[in-house]
Amino acid sequence: MRFSFKVGLRYFQSGGSQTALTIASVAFGVTVYLFISSLIFGLQSGLIRTTIGSSSQITIEPLEEAARVLPLQGQRSLSTVQPFNERIGTIRAYLTLLPELDKISGVTAVSPVASGSGVAIRGGQSRPITILGIDENRGAQVYDFRTAMASGRFDLAGQGCAVGIELARLLGLKVGDKLRVESARGVDQIFSITGIFDAGNKGANERSLYVSLPNGQRLNDMIGAVSRIEMKVADPLVVEPATEVVRNTTQLQVQNWKEGNADLLAGLAAQSQTTGIIRIFVMILVATSVASVLIVSVLQRSREIGILKSLGASTRDLQNIFIVLGALVGATGALVGVGCGGLLILGLAQIPGDSGIRPGYALPIDLQPTLVIEAFLVAFVIGSVAAILPARRAALMNPVDVIRQG
């Protein structure tokens, strides 16, 4: 193999413009590979972050109540059952459930929520709101309030509350103001605004009002109970195993974010498929570039192949020479592509603008080190594999024919 490497390396060094063009072609392919992959990856992770990053990924709710039909003895009956519209189900055993849920593998946050509808009243104005009573510490692990605070801080102690930025604008609220809240259960209370947040979602910003869990339970008339439990997992894309364990543990109604976002997932899957197709095209580009230059090289060097055979080089030696050549072209092209392409992509990632996904930047590029390594390995392996056919062609050349033709 050392002999093959030595000869392959020399052929690579003396390849001139032909080899340089192939390296450029591979580098271009690697750049496209990196750009498309980092763009789609950034887009997808941004979408996931925006959609579920600061919200519950597994939600536990009470089982729906249904009216039972009482059969009349000895008679047949035809009945229509209507669900309860007004009754809010609650989870009463949440305090015993929480430690169990905390222990589930992959679960990073568990937060009980006492929620219900209500009205925020200030001056002559009132706005419909969702009153969310949460445990401040547990809730902070589900919602990223630290980065979401537009002003003030997320402090729900005593009569403190935090409101969405839209609600604050509509009611003219600022930190320190008083706000009267009246729940749909007929309970009202005066709160003090401690913080105004931007949840990145218009609906949430317009309707959400966070209070402490005891205040939420009192306003929503669910003392000792909660309306749901929200959870987060370490890897949102692999939420299913934890969901299954939660289902088995609670026997309640459990839904993960994927089950509630089928359209988003379908969109992400379509994006992944498109990326995959583009990647395949890029791989074909790299493979054909390397293979074509090696086929030409084998033809140009047919005399030398004959001479090397006459000097005692084996079929395997000759085959390895051209595989080494292909691997060197692939590796160099990959290095150039990773270097130049990586810098180009990092430069593009700094263009200011508003992609909607990556605040402050025009392109939602996310260039991960693993992607760079992957692109390098793909080009290297494809270059080596693409060399096999021309290499076999070289190895099987009849030295008598090629020497005679010379």
Add this chain to the structure above:
Amino acid sequence: MLIDLKGVGKVYRGAVDFRALTDVNLNVDRGEFVAVIGQSGSGKSTLLNIIGMLDRATEGTCLLDGHDTSQQSDRELTRLRGEMVGFIFQFHYLLPDFTVLENVLMPSSVLKAVPSKQDIAEAMGLLERVGIAEHANKLANAISGGQQQRVAIARALARGKPLVLADEPTGNLDSVNSEEVFKLMREFHAEKRTTFMLVTHDERIAERCDRVIRITDGKITEDRKPRTVSSPASP
């Protein structure tokens, strides 16, 4: 006996089969300097290629230093060729991307990738002997045709190979270079007792060898001593 051919025949298969050699019987002892002559297409090069294991006979047996090359695997033939046979071709066929010295070292490199100091010393000695030592580190295509052919001779002799097969080694050279190349081969033959088999069109060159074999239409039609005796000192 170094070469022993018995009933060797070669047929090239194709749309129309072509018989290149018919019932060739030939013995060559170690240290002989043999010329093979004949018209173009008579089968001279085919004979050389079969002896040098670049090609296989379709009939008969070919023994090289006791090894029946018609029965050996391709891998075994490759090994044997690397150890025993040096080739000199009409168009010198050096490897242009390698230096003159690397070309002479190539038979060693094929066998063990990194030539030893002894291999390098031997290669430099051969280059000095053929008068190219000062060009040792030049690329092979940076020297003249005559010089390249001398490098090819040095390469063929590297690693002390017992047999050198030369196919029209002077066919592409002017008369001065032809003479120098022939003289070199005779000198090496005299010094090292290397066996030379030399295919040539040039009857005058052939008559300065120790033995002349004529091939006509794939058959040996003449096997004789030269008509004028040559000597390395006065070719």
